[in-house]
Amino acid sequence: MSKLYSGAEIVFKCLEDQNVSHIFGYPGGAVLPIYDELKNFNSVKHILVRHEQGAGHAAEGYARSTGKPGVLLVTSGPGATNAVTALTDAYMDSVPLVCITGQVPTHLIGTDAFQECDTTGITRPCTKHNWLVKDVNDLAKIIHKAFEVATTGRPGPVLVDIPKDIQFQKAKYKLYTKPKKLNGKSHDNFSQKNIDDLIELISKSRRPIFYTGGGVINSGAKASDLLRELVYATGFPITSTLQGLGCFPADDNQFLGMLGMHGTYEANNAMYSCDLMINVGARFDDRITGKIDEFSPKSKKVHIDIDPSSINKNVKVDLAIVGDIKSVLTTTLKTFKKSKKNFSKSNKHQISNWWEQIQKWRSKRSLDYIGSEETIKPQYAIERLYELTKDKDTYITTEVGQHQMWAAQHYKFNKPNRWMTSGGLGTMGYGLPAAVGVQIAHPKKLVIDIAGEASVLMTMQEMSTAVQYNLPIKIFILNNEYMGMVRQWQELLHDKNYSESYTAALPDFVKMAEAYGCVGIRAKTPEELDDKIIEMLNSDRPVIFDCLVDKQENCFPMIPSGKPHNQMLLGPKDQKEKKITGKGRTLV
């Protein structure tokens, strides 16, 4: 007779089988039996966070920097509800998470018991799937299924809710066997005809562009390699969404920078004027398309995506290829190399006018800003940070707001999985705990959270986690005392009525760093910035870097509201000529 294990033991047997090395969590009444077993399973290390949202974001950071699913373990009631923001964030940005929650004992469910909440009900819209375990004999099967759902197809978060009595009950443990067929939810069903059509379009195009997104990163490092190969083989220009940064080297001449609301002039204009748009793993998000009726009006659109529901959701496309980016690109390259040898040379003439046009747009230098000797311009701070860290294999996380956009614009990423930012949900407070997760996964690497002072205060308590586990994360705060992006919109759209966007009482971040037991550094002038950054980089402890920047600086360029891609608002010089008025104000 095979051995009987308690529900709590089965949880860890499953985690071991799934090769989980770290879980992020916070104990509480309804998960105590699971925490009790922790000591018996050495291969799973638990990271104690300070708030369940932090556990979620840390697991996201872990997942996005490794490509493996992140795991969090929280208690019932408030434990579960605190994790909801992180689950929703992961759902929007397609990050594989497995969230295990405790639940009150089965017989108390529905009685409004202490720390009871309808966890599966609350998390149903923000997970790919969730389970309430009602029988200990199903537990192992469910947990393994949870990992399968989280990591296959378009990745995303799942949740397993385990009542306390189930954690005590005993059952046999069955070893995990990988299923051959994945319930029809994994979609890799493109045809050779699709690929031939794509290549036909590629060879005819005179004004092509690749528009790539987070799907490339999610498909694994190999997908980025294949993408590079294809982009070089075609000689086409490429732009990337916020989430796709890093899948193509940012310092390459074929890269036009990020597109979208705060994308570059050349990228957005190229998107508007192209005759062929090849969307690889992006989803035509509203921050990308601007005014949808005038989105890239003259182009044939190709959409490669693993999620069939992404196709034609926002923008109607001419050729849909449903499949994993890696396999689609593999087939494309194979076919392409066979039928179009030396394409990039022979095709050079056909797209030379296009490149000339792009160079003209480029010469606008849309990311330029007016420098200053007295105050640190936030863009300058990011530029210096990039210059001083570019030779290290640096991992960057961000919070949400102006600093996030400046980081995306001015920090150049050359590898996938190095850039962790909350794009879809736009969660302020994401970056610090995400940095904790990244540092756990990559203990020897440099991990920097480019932050704003308002965002970082939302999850500041996780510094305590960083100190506890000796995680030398660097929190690089661009401190302008405002919720900068809110302030910017108020300036541009609400007649400079800065309603509640100024934080009148901020903590002293240097003293705060010391109180947490880490290092605090402050930079006030451009002159001292480099030395201070180097001081930060030389520290082997967690650092909070308080970078006092220009309080009025706005993030440009910008697609102003109600406008298509070809009508961008450039920096301060250009702005006087085009004022945002009337209807356009709603779109920002």
Add this chain to the structure above:
Amino acid sequence: MANSKSAYSFAGKKQKPDTHIIVVWVDNEAGVLARVVGLFSGRGYNIESLAVAEVDQKQNISRITIVTTGTPQVIDQIKLQLKKLVPVHKVADFKREDKNVIFKEMALFKFVANNGKLNKAFKACKNYNPVILDKTNKSNVIQITALRREIDSMSKNLKKFGLVSVSRTGAVAMTRGSEIFK
């Protein structure tokens, strides 16, 4: 809306909405209906009627029939989003006008009136397989099966014969001929 300061775009051009009948085969497990209905409400899709029951006790399969209206793009999204749900096995979609599909709905009508009116009411139902399920000297309950819009108009027209209560199942659908939906 013109002066709205929302952070998002205006709605673009609207396509014309059609009525569709969506049939979904799902595992009959806890919360599955909430998942399907939550998907509709969460994404702002309409539900005009919904009928659900287990149809295969052995494999625990339930069949959900949903009548909805939406533009072609929305209907497409509904189908694709439904197919992504883990307990969903297959999804069928029929236009209301589709001649190859039978749509039927059952309704129970309660009339309270004198005998003359009750008889008229029964006669008025005669095209829709009426069955008298209950009868007293001042009331009756009639069961009919008909199309949605027929029941819509019947429940309006029968008011004059003393119709006081209507209960209806929502449409269910089945393809004609020997074909079954795979």
